[in-house]
Amino acid sequence: MAQINTTQYALLGMLSFQPMSGYDIKKIIDHSISFFWSENYGHIYPVLKKMEEQELVTKQTVHTEGNPSKNLYSITDKGKALFTRWLNAPVQKKIIRLEILLKLFFGFMTDIDNMIGKVTEERKSAQAILDELAEIENHIKSNQQEALKDKPPYPLLCLNYGKFFYRAVTQWCDETIDILRKEKAKEE
Amino acid sequence: MAQINTTQYALLGMLSFQPMSGYDIKKIIDHSISFFWSENYGHIYPVLKKMEEQELVTKQTVHTEGNPSKNLYSITDKGKALFTRWLNAPVQKKIIRLEILLKLFFGFMTDIDNMIGKVTEERKSAQAILDELAEIENHIKSNQQEALKDKPPYPLLCLNYGKFFYRAVTQWCDETIDILRKEKAKEE
């Protein structure tokens, strides 16, 4: 089975909220789903172009005062149909590569302090993301879109995943650092 | 900053246990770190070849009775040095893309039942991995390598991450399914 272009679906999804430019989409992604999704311009622009060719989106160049002109993309019916098909298809199962665990697995090749440091860093990152999630939560709650009022709070459910996940990570870090410290004491 | 070839380091790490063929490495990965790392032959073989050219590993063709001949790769001092440098370098921070959350985020575009189904599937997968982790745990504990006896139990620490993570996922799934069911009831 072929690999699917998830970026394409992320873009179509964003455009199903409202017409936007590539730049807008990136900004929104960075401020709403950044803790589980990222895109970069070098991928966004070519994919938008490709989707335009396939008539999944249409482009409209808009000029506004004081700003450079921007390309507003709108999702077409064909795009909506494709997006809905993807939404209904099963989630692709793929292994999430965790570099921290790869390093830890080979920890025997280095000294314990290095590994304690790595896990400590990981804990810091997890805490930082947890803090960021709180900010995103405020952003979502204040930007509640009228049209979605009667729908389930999907963005908050996603956010909740982040909370569960990164809380678990901090707990694991604490436990792991503890074990490694004891191992270090044994060594001496 | 350039992207680093993590596959290369996964292979070097495996070869730092003992000399192995590409086939062996794949098998070991699938039986020990598969819940957070995967590799496929189409990537392993070319990377081994490239590393041989760079003198990070050496190849030795071995013939055994009843089996096809295999290419045993050994890590060189240069390879060890590079691997150690990587082990000491900070873990690359990159966003883990979670397709389940991408779909859930755009849940408003489809019906609640679809989303309940997706989360239910996710819960099943998480539980399956949790079961798999128990098996891997047995495998690790029975295959304890003598040489690593006095080292911290790194493989078990990795496994523990999996337990924390997937336990958190199942909890999130339960909570999420509950919320969605209530939203559905409200709808009717």
Place this chain on the structure above:
DNA sequence: GCGCCCATGTAACTAGTTACATGATTCA
């Protein structure tokens, strides 16, 4: 004048996946 934000894009590259091809042996 400098740096930041707005805004779009391409080129070169690396990483990773899938499908295909080959061929021996073992076990039911």
Place this chain on the structure above:
DNA sequence: TGAATCATGTAACTAGTTACATGGGCGC
């Protein structure tokens, strides 16, 4: 006889990253 395991590899491809290039407006 057919499936599974052992074993290696390539070709074609898709996805994604990084660096580079451009240029206007705004605020300090």
